[in-house]
Amino acid sequence: MSSTAYKAAAEIRALILNPVLVAGPREPRAPLAAINRVFGGEHMQWDAMVDMDAVLRPLARRDGLPGECKHALQAAITKPSAATATRAERALLAACNREGLPDGLPTALFEAARLLPYHAAALGSAEAAARISARSLDVAWTYLRGSDVGRGWLALRAALLWASDAQEDLSDVKYKPRPLFDRLTAFDLQAMTFARSFAAIAKAEEMISDEDAILRGGAGASASDMARAGDLPGLDEDLPTLGAILDAARPSALASRPAPGLVVVPSLAHLPEPAKSTRDRRDSPRAEFERIENKPLPLLPAPDPHAFAEAGAARAPWLRPVFEVLAQDLVGAPYARIRPTAFVSRPGTGKTAAIRAVAQGLGLALRVYNAAGAADGSFGSTSRQWSTGRGSIPLQTALAEGVANFVVGIDEIEKSSPDRRNGSLQDALLPFLERESARQIFDTFIEANVNLSAVSFIVTANTLDGVPGPLRDRLRILEVPSPRPEHLPIVAANLVAEIRAERGLDEAWVPDLDEDELALLARHWKGGSLRPLRRLVETLVAGRDRLAPRH
Incomplete structure (x- = not known):
């Protein structure tokens, strides 16, 4: 160049x-x-x-x-x-x-x-x-x-x-x-296709100009020659095409960027072809998963690490240390994914809400699986020899969301049953949490190895007592701080927003708490668990309804 x-x-x-x-x-x-x-x-x-x-x-x-x-x-x-x-x-x-x-x-x-x-x-x-x-x-x-x-x-x-x-x-x-920046960055590959196409079109236009010159008797004089002579101002042989400039501008970024997608489900040709009636009932493994069979599913891009940490801290300032640790996984990441992580803290501190905030910051879909009382290994798929046969929870999520990377939250992992007679959730999780094994997890429902290496796993626990060593070894353990009294305005606003969403109402009907209401809450909540604060906020909102004038 x-x-x-x-x-x-x-x-x-x-x-x-x-x-x-x-x-x-x-x-x-x-x-x-x-x-x-x-x-x-x-x-x-x-x-x-x-x-x-x-x-x-x-x-x-x-x-x-x-x-x-x-x-x-x-x-x-x-x-x-x-x-x-x-x-x-x-x-x-x-x-x-x-x-x-x-x-x-x-x-x-x-x-x-x-x-x-x-x-x-x-x-x-x-x-x-x-x-x-x-x-x-x-x-x-x-x-x-x-x-x-x-x-x-x-x-x-x-x-x-x-x-x-x-x-x-x-x-x-x-x-x-x-x-918007994340979407624009994700759109780079598609826009690059346009750029390369424009470069090819420009070359074709130059060929047409050369042929025109020859037909008009200008044999031996190309379009670029005429441009240098002043007939076509603006064309410069030294100026690269748009595609060439962009290729040179971002060699490292393009080299590190993954393929547009990841094949999660391989060929299912080994399974019987489903009958039409079966296809309609969707009770055949091949019929259920053929929509994503052998097809690359999109890998959603990683957000800017700094922006991810700052946005998370803005929504929940007491969680800044957590978001800053997670942001390290995004530095130079080819797509949005964090290491398998455990959020540990005493009850009621908002660990599940923290998972939702992380998924939102990553721009990824979230599937929450309640581990409390889970007494089998069905999380990791069930053979179709049983009437309740189904794919693993992550595989079902990939099918439902149509993407290869998303977040799976396992809530209250310490409360899952240690009994192994019907399999164990804690054992079923192990291969999903290792990057290499996650690339080829055998799903008993479709009888094939599936690639779930792009999935992010976050588990929550009040304590790690009772969680087996092999599972703890595969998890990054993060202590989740509790919100403090100075965080009350933000916490209360988040809770009111949740109430609005649950009731399907907008801010005009359920506005944020005013200064008097926040002062009343501050007298009864001194930080820590969010559950009593949620009950207090619900009481205040209900009191508004009772005191509202009737017309």
């Missing part, structure tokens, strides 16, 4: 590895500008609802705002959704064109309206995703045409991601906050 190409590759590499110069910080403390969003800028707290609230709430308080516009903003604030975000955008655009507004207000309304399509897209609007994709594509073309390939690439990558989102309207699907 020439020195010019190397310099271009180095500049692009710097932007790819550190896009904050154009896309804004990874963890914004305030809503980013529209120009940052074009390159894949993040939402505050990686949550479109939080970000939209921060954009609209100050506007709703401004003097001189038309009444219908203020109503639309309040609806988007109290009931955030793709629909309310879109209505608020339209109201803002209509209002900013009115005459007689206070100085500066029209500009503020317009800038807010520019941001709302990003919130609507994140909340599931296919139409908004298509619009912001077109916006990023237009910016990408501007930069690529100006030879600023680094910014052009970031904008193109964002455009392709949102174009993918625009294929399906998910406005009715429950929104789950997650970092």
